[in-house]
Amino acid sequence: MALITDAWMPDGRKRPYRMCVRCVMDTTDPHISFDEAGVCSHCRNFETDFRPHWKPTLEGWAEFESKLAEIKAYGKGKEYDCIIGLSGGVDSSYLATKAVEWGLRPLVVHVDAGWNSELAVKNIEQIVTKLGLDLVTHVVDWEAMKELQLAFLRSDVANQDIPQDHAFFAALYNYAIKADIRYVINGTNFATESILPQGWGYDAMDARHIVAIHKQFGKKPLRNFPLISLFNYYFYFPKIRRMEIVSPLNFIPYSKQEAIYHLEKGYGWRYYGGKHYESRWTRFYQSYYLPQKFGYDKRKAHLASLIVTDQMTREEALAELEKPLVTDNELAEDKAFIAKKLGITEAELDEFIHRPPRHYKDYPTNERQLKWALRAYAVVSRAGRLIGIGKPR
C-alpha cells in the first residue's frame, strides 16, 4: 500500500500533489496551504493557535493545580467531585489513572454506542477495578443508533463518525447535568490530536445537522438518541448550570508511547492498534470508508500531531504511512460484521462506499447560527456579569 495522494475535492479542482516538509499533511486536505519554505498551514496553526494554550510546563502545572484545588473544594461533602468519560482508549484511560493520582474522586461514565470491542470493555474493566472507581454506563439504544448511522451513510458525507461521537458527548454531558456534577474531565489533548483538517469532516456537535440528515434520509422517527442542542452546549450547560469541561492532559507532558507503557505495565491494559480503534465502527470508517470514498487517511493527521509535538520524526511517520491501513482479513471480517450489525448486505455497504461523495454543506448546519451566537454571546456575557450570571472572574 502506498501513500494516498489523490482525494476528493468538493469544488472538483485538481491540485498537483504536495506534502508539507515538516509534517506529513498534504494536498489530500482540500484547504491546506504552504508557505515559501514548504511548511503547511497546519504546522503554522499549531504554533499560533495551539502552542500558546498547550502548557506541559511548570507554569501550566501551577495553573492546573489551582483548578484541582477548585474541583476538590467543590467536591467537599459530595460522593464525587468530577466525571470522567472513559472509552477504554489511551487518552481517557491514562487520564483516569492520573486523576486518581491527583486525588480527585471521579465518577467514571462510559457511553456504549454499540461498537465496543472486547479490548475496550476489558480495558474499562481493568481501569475501574484497579483504581477502585465507580462506573455508570449509558447504553445508546442500538435501534436509534442504527437508524441514524444508515441515514448518514445515505447522505454520503465524509464524517460518518458523527452519530457515534455526538452520542458520546451528548450522553456524557446530559448525564453530568442530570447527576449535578459540575466538572467533566476529558482526555482531549493537543499533544496527540492538535491537527485535524476541518475539510475531512464536519463538526459532530451540531445537532441541527444531525436532525436534518435524519429527516432527509431516515426511515423511522429517531427515538432515544442522545442529542445536545446548540443552546444547551454553548449556553445553558456552561453558563447557567456552570458545567465546566477540563482537559488536564494539556497541562502535563503527555506522550502517547509513555501513556501506553504506563497503562500496560500498571493496569493490565491492552492497546488496540490505532487512534480510536477501540470502536469497531471507527476502525472500519477510518481504515476503509474514508480512504476509499474520499481519499482521506486520518493517520496523516494523527502522525502530524505527534510530529509537531516532537513525539515522532517525519521519517517514522512516513514509514508508518507506507503500512497498509487494514489487512485483507481484517477488512473482510469488519465488513461482514458491520453489514450484519447495520442490518444491510455487504453489497449495500459497498454501494455506500462507491457512490459519489457529498459535502456537508449540502445539508443544513448551524455554522452561521453558531458564529452569530458566539458574537452575541460575548455581548450577553458582558451584560450577564453585571447581573451575576456566569462565571465570576
Next chain:
Amino acid sequence: MKTRVITVLLLKEQGLVKTIRFKEPTYVGDPINTIRIFNEKEVDEIVLLDIGATPAGAEPNYRMIQDIAGEAFMPVGYGGGITSFEQAKRIFETGIEKVVLNAAMFDNQALIERLVGVYGAQAVVACLDIKKNLFGRYELFSHGGKRKRPVGLDDHLAALRQLNVGEVIVNSMDRDGTMSGYDLALLRHVTERIDAPVVACGGAATVDDFKQAVDVGASAVAAGSMFVFRGKHRAVLISYPERKTLTQLLP
C-alpha cells in the same frame, strides 16, 4: 474443567435486557455486538431467552436467532415462544445447538418426546422458573413469570425424568438479577431428584457462588447480571471471569 459457565442473555424485541426478579428490564444493548464480545472472551456457552415471545403468543424471531447463531463460536441454547416441532426445526436449522422450553414441558409433552426422539436428549433443555410462595413452598411459573402452574415441583421433576430431557435449568425467580447468590436449598432439592445435568441460574454474583452450586450437585452454572453489570451503579459492562480463576475453583 467440566463445569460449564453459561451466559444467560434475555432478548426483548430487538435488544438485550436484564431483569430483577423477572421485572424492571434494563436495556443492555444490541445482541450482535454483545455476542461478539462474549466470543472473544471465550465463554463456554450462551443461553438466549426471548422473554417477550411466549407472553405475547409470538413466534421466535428467526432472523435475530440466525444472526446470533452465525455470530457465536460457542454452543447456543435458545428459548422463548417455541410451541411446535416446525418452529424448533427452524431454530435448529439456523445453527442453534439446543432448544430451551418451559411452557411446552407442561402443555405439550408430545412435542418434547418428538424433539428428544429426532434431535437427541442433549438438544432439549427444560427451564424451570421457580418462586417461593408465602409459606416457603416452591411454585412453578411460565410465560415470563406471569402464569402460575398448578403442578408441584416434585411432580414436574418426575415428568421431566419421564420425558428424558437432556438438561434442566433451575431458574430462581426470587434471586433473578439480585446478585445475592443461588438458592442452594432449591438446587440441592432438584439435583437429588433428577439425573439429568442441572444448571444453576438466578442470583450469581461471584465465582464463589459457582463453586457453591457445584458443591450441591449442579453440573453447570449460569449468570446474567454478573456478566453484564459492574459495581454499585449496575453499569453495563460485559465481562467474564478469567479462565485461570475458573479452573482453579471448579471441577
